[in-house]
Amino acid sequence: MLDQILQHKRQELDTLELPPYEGIEKRSLYQALKNSHFPVGLIAEIKKASPSKGVIQENFRPVETATFYERAGASAISVLTDQRFFQGHRQYISDVKKHVRLPILRKDFIIEEEQVEESARIGADAILLIGEALEASKLHELYNSAREKGMEALVEVHSEEVLANILKHFEPAIVGVNNRDLTTFETSLGQTERMASYIPDNSLLVSESGIFTREDILRVKRAGAEAVLIGEALMRHENPMEQIDIMMRSEAHERTNG
Numbered sequence: 001m002l003d004q005i006l007q008h009k010r011q012e013l014d015t016l017e018l019p020p021y022e023g024i025e026k027r028s029l030y031q032a033l034k035n036s037h038f039p040v041g042l043i044a045e046i047k048k049a050s051p052s053k054g055v056i057q058e059n060f061r062p063v064e065t066a067t068f069y070e071r072a073g074a075s076a077i078s079v080l081t082d083q084r085f086f087q088g089h090r091q092y093i094s095d096v097k098k099h100v101r102l103p104i105l106r107k108d109f110i111i112e113e114e115q116v117e118e119s120a121r122i123g124a125d126a127i128l129l130i131g132e133a134l135e136a137s138k139l140h141e142l143y144n145s146a147r148e149k150g151m152e153a154l155v156e157v158h159s160e161e162v163l164a165n166i167l168k169h170f171e172p173a174i175v176g177v178n179n180r181d182l183t184t185f186e187t188s189l190g191q192t193e194r195m196a197s198y199i200p201d202n203s204l205l206v207s208e209s210g211i212f213t214r215e216d217i218l219r220v221k222r223a224g225a226e227a228v229l230i231g232e233a234l235m236r237h238e239n240p241m242e243q244i245d246i247m248m249r250s251e252a253h254e255r256t257n258g
């Protein structure tokens, strides 16, 4: 599946037209996650559909959902912009950026410099760079390019080998462990537990995918995650504010009670 997506991305790149620069100030994803008032940082995701789950939310209202996420106390918003496989759009970032103050992560398959430039122009504060989709040297190059443009990058890995390769080049400030294997779509929170000890001490660990309950959050936090990235569990809910409350706040409660 990942190969198929990447092949499509390469085709898309041939006709990529860069939009004008929106000129909106950049916000720090890293700081927002560190400053979370929940026991872990929360990146709340806006995603209409996915290749593994099909359509997740029929009545899709990205700006409204983002506003709810912000009000519920999320640290940052992740917005899917891939059209073909996730029914996203780059316009959603520009729209959301106008209505929330939180940093926005552009969730897409970024493989070339033009996409980094595009991300900066549409108002993204951070981009996703997927270890499994890029040579480590290329990933490092795109990471530096994002930094030069005032953005940050969430460096996502699933496997230990891919992480080890990246660490030969540099230590990303934010490392995401994707609990989902992008080739099989299988999800296991055990992946965060297995990978945690390989993450550099100075990197902020984000556990991504397959997180649905307060117990899931406790589990990855115990493994060492400082933040979580949650999509489906929030998008499927009628009331995402209530869902964030249930997942994040009761966790704080549990912690206070020892």
Ligand SMILES: O=P(O)(O)OC[C@@H](O)[C@@H](O)c1c[nH]c2ccccc12
Pocket (backbone or CB within 6 Å): 045, 047, 107, 108, 130, 156, 178, 208, 209, 210, 211, 229, 230, 231, 232, 233
């Ligand atoms: O909906 P979930 O299971 O909570 O997962 C969110 C996020 O981790 C997932 O959308 C994701 C993680 N890495 C990606 C790479 C591309 C597209 C999507 C993703």
